[in-house]
Amino acid sequence: DADVTQTPRNRITKTGKRIMLECSQTKGHDRMYWYRQDPGLGLRLIYYSFDVKDINKGEISDGYSVSRQAQAKFSLSLESAIPNQTALYFCATSDRGLADRYNEQFFGPGTRLTVL
Amino acid sequence: GQQVMQIPQYQHVQEGEDFTTYCNSSTTLSNIQWYKQRPGGHPVFLIQLVKSGEVKKQKRLTFQFGEAKKNSSLHITATQTTDVGTYFCAGRGSGYSTLTFGKGTMLLVSP
Numbered sequence: 001d002a003d004v005t006q007t008p009r010n011r012i013t014k015t016g017k018r019i020m021l022e023c024s025q026t027k028g029h030d031r032m033y034w035y036r037q038d039p040g041l042g043l044r045l046i047y048y049s050f051d052v053k054d055i056n057k058g059e060i061s062d063g064y065s066v067s068r069q070a071q072a073k074f075s076l077s078l079e080s081a082i083p084n085q086t087a088l089y090f091c092a093t094s095d096r097g098l099a100d101r102y103n104e105q106f107f108g109p110g111t112r113l114t115v116l
Numbered sequence: 117g118q119q120v121m122q123i124p125q126y127q128h129v130q131e132g133e134d135f136t137t138y139c140n141s142s143t144t145l146s147n148i149q150w151y152k153q154r155p156g157g158h159p160v161f162l163i164q165l166v167k168s169g170e171v172k173k174q175k176r177l178t179f180q181f182g183e184a185k186k187n188s189s190l191h192i193t194a195t196q197t198t199d200v201g202t203y204f205c206a207g208r209g210s211g212y213s214t215l216t217f218g219k220g221t222m223l224l225v226s227p
Contacts, residue, residue: 033214035217042204042218043206045215045216058214104161105161105215107158110158
């Protein structure tokens with residue numbers, strides 16, 4: 001969806017470099033997520049944020065950090081990139097939703113990261 | 117933690133054949149969602165199931181949620197080449213605040 005944008009779309013970097021992936025959304029959603037996709041492994045949650053002051057680790061947070069600069073912006077950083085962090089990274093957003101009912105997640109176009 | 121298993125990993129069918137992908141959870145789910153990712157694209161939401169035994173249809177797609185709320189399926193009748201892509205289920209377990217995605221089923225349809 002054009003409402004969720006990610007920059008850059010592609011990035012090649014070297015081992016040890018610091019990398020930041022950015023996500024912006026115009027959907028007005030409170031909740032934002034970062035996922036990593038590897039072939040055959042599906043989507044794995046790295047970090048998520050339910051509002052500007054809320055940051056939570058996901059399934060695979062080691063080696064990553066995040067920053068929620070505003071409701072609309074959620075950045076993912078790799079402090080010292082390593083080759084096994086080569087993957088497709090997706091940002092997603094969702095609305096707060098009714099009690100005990102999760103609304104759909106809207107995904108950005110993805111960032112393909114290669115660490116040499 | 118939550119585990120969501122999805123089978124098969126891959127299926128290749130001839131256009132017009134039916135297709136089914138299955139999703140099983142290690143824990144009872146509050147809800148389950150299905151997404152489709154076209155080649156080179158991003159996941160797109162298809163549907164959410166919440167109630168035990170729920171069945172929903174979208175044209176040729178039929179989604180089911182098991183009575184015990186631990187399994188789900190997506191069935192496509194008479195596949196078309198436009199159905200090509202990877203189908204993911206994503207479940208939220210009771211007491212969990214996020215979705216856990218299955219590894220997906222990649223569907224290839226030959227004309």
